[in-house]
Amino acid sequence: MSFSNLTITGTGSYLPRRVLHSTEIDSQMGWLPGSCEKRYGIAARHVADEGETTSFMAAQAALQAMEMAGCAPGDLDMLLGACGVMEQPIPSTAALVQDRLGLGRSGIAAFDVNATCLSFLQALDLAAMQITLGRARRVLVFSSDIASVGLDWNHPEAAAIFGDGAAAAVIEAGGDGAVLAHDFRTYAHGRDACVLAAGGTRVNPARGIGPGEDRFHMDGNKAFRIASRYLPRFMQRLLQAAGVELDAVGCIVPHQASAQALQHAVRNLWLRPERVIDIFARIGNQIAASIPTALDHAVRSGRLQRGDTALLVGTSAGISIGGMMVRF
Template sequence: MTETATAPISMTIRGTGSYLPRDTLESSQIDARFEWAPGTCLSRYGIEMRHVASEDETTSFMAAEVAKHALDMAGCKAADLDLILGACGVMEQPIPSTAVLVQNRLGLGRSGVPAYDVNATCLSFLQALDLAAMQISCGRVRRVLVFSSDIASVGLDWAHPEAAAIFGDGAAAVVVEAGGEGAVLACDFRTYGEGCDACVLAAGGTRVNPARGIRLGDDRFRMDGTQAYRVASRHLPRFIARLMRRADRVMEQLDCVIPHQASAQALEHAAGMLRLASDRMIDIFGRTGNQIAASIPTALDHAVRSGRFKRGDAGLLIGTSAGISIGGAVVRF
């Protein structure tokens, strides 16, 4: 694979949006649930609270809400979209896709605007953003909505606090369009299937389903954090070096790093490896938890609306996902 600089794709992120469910789960409530000493959850996992979706806050509902926020910032209407890409780690239902449900919620059910899902678990947003850039670069579309919406809380196994304590619900979206001052400078994505057993939700597909019977625990998310970390950390330094060469940038030229909010430990490790000052890395994990695919675009929206990622800035979107996969994009905002 080439490691030389790639040609930038002229594409601007015109609008961002995020949504956090009304209800919250505080770290003190997690301490009480496990009968831990006060402060244990915060000190062990670095999480203060996370949001939990109510029954009416479905995946497609939250996605439609963030789409409206992103469209509003972009100064356009849903009818101006040429493509809708759903980028959820877990779909609302197997068929039809979440993107179809969101298209209908946006009042486009009779429009014919293409709407479909892209899935790479926690890196679904980056893959969909890359696809949007390619569609724009070949002239097929001009304006694209990319959304991620995930409800992790429905699949947590509270017998395993390593995962149950850190995952939160939420949604985020971007509206991107051809031209403008922005650009995708480089994208890369690598998968190492040796870690395919590290993060698993077995039920919901053709192998484990209600018709054949679901064993206890198969409908709950299972994670071996140590294995996932071991596989990802082995490949991450080389991945980032290759991505930066493709972008023709060095780390010092980046104004902002927006990582997947996987865990407090993962963020700490990334900051140390990249030798970043705290003001250059977006870290919202303590108050959102790991929101699966919604994690990166939520952090992006936070960076934009807080003024930490401004027009003309160069930023790195980076993360890992079940697989184990590593993905990243260098963008000019």
Template sequence: MPQINLTITGTGSYLPATVLLSTDIDDRMGWERGECEARCGIAARHVAMPDETTAFMGAEAARRAMEMAGCKPADLDMILGACGVSGQPGPPAAALVQERLGLAGSGIPAFDVNATCLGFLQALDLAATHVQCGRVRRVLVFSSDTASVGLDWNRPEAAAIYGDGAAAVVVEAGGRGAVLAHDFQTYAHGHETGMRAAGDARNDPIRGIAPGEGRFHMEGCKAFKLASRYLPRFLQRLLKKADVGLNGIGCVIPHQASAQALQHATRNLWLPPERVVDIFSRAGNQLAASIPTALDHAVRTRRLVRGDTALLMGTSAGISLGGTLVRF
């Protein structure tokens, strides 16, 4: 498919004020000081308080993105939510963010896209499609996640790495930017390596759910091994679609799944390590918010500047692989 001419005009992120240090986790688990960081590669992560809801964090990130873009809420044509785990089954997080932005009576379409940790990439692709069709000119895409509420501390190596936060982008038709290529693949035979089963007819939240079903379950090593079978060919195909080589990528923005996953992906996919944005040690795995938070970090620290080509990529529960090449 031809590239889609649109520009990311603004990025923004929000991190809760409360910080959980790895030494706090050491104390909780009865480990020696430094053991959590040595095991998990994480020094700290942010934890949302009760008033820092999915909608609150999403709206804060959105305001920062709009400030960079130089636009107001009334200038938006669409709002897309892309949360890994929404704050509630309904209404969609996008509608709640619309209200917080003062647009409750606007009629601006606001709905969610669910692709777990890759929701942001799928929502960004949907926004680009609407722009390409001429239906909209300016779209807000946000991801907001509070993974901390569903952790299973009987599995501390997994529970220790999840952080809370939100991030957003404003994309507009035209400009010098572009979506050069996008791809998404799902291999459902690996769906049990990452899941939170509560919420369907088997686990009715009104009647009560089975013990442990409301907690995150992740088999990180198994998930990574499975994804690694497909990632090299996936990346090769994505680069071929865009007619871009690895040397032509100015910035690589991966999902911050874990310290080990970032290290393995950088090495096994021959990614230039100096161009890979890694904020995992200070933010952890923020589910769908990971990629846009790393994107905002790259923009504000000038790791990513206008005219650069950026590769946004990762894996998610499903198991799915996703990647988007953009000219920023």
């Protein structure tokens, strides 16, 4: 289903102040200098400090997006949180961000949408539906993740690629923009490829958390194999639904999953490298914040212009594949 007469009017992002260079990881792990970057294709990533909470980073990104959109917090009709991992189980991160934006007494609807790394796409699609149905005119969608708190450095192949950060977008009724197509597929036979066991009801902190249950575990090879199996057909369906040829896509904004995943996508999906936003080497995998951070980079660098089509696409734990074609 497509949604017209709605436009992404603003984007914003926030990167924590501390930069962790791959050379520091080399030293930490006892590797030769340059090993981390050579193995994983990442030179640096940002790490949040104690004061840079999930909601703090989200609010900073939101203010940037609203500045570009020319609106104030009070002009919003809805806030959608789209984080891979919430700041706390209850209340929602969206409620915490609403309060940080000075809207704590406003009554503006604020709630979370979670599809791990693809949360932003799902929330953006929901925002488009709310606007099309006339339930809202201006919606703020944000993603903010602090991966650094849950990394298991006994498995550096997973831990070394992640970074922290936040990004946001304002979408509103009117203008020449559109959501031309959206698709989302889940293949749960790969559900054990990416797991963080603690934080829900199955692992009960009151009864004790087992070794490693509070750390993220990823079988990167398994996740890559499953996603690669389904991604070509997924892309074909999405392009057909949007009525856009791949060569006509102005900008491709992928989830910054890993250097390997980005290289594979360019090579096997016949993407033009100059149209692909690849900022993985300097920010890493920011979970749900990856796609909107790359989107903000595309907009602010001039690689995505008004009237261009943009393909937002990625994979997530589950294993899920998601994509959206928009006219910016």
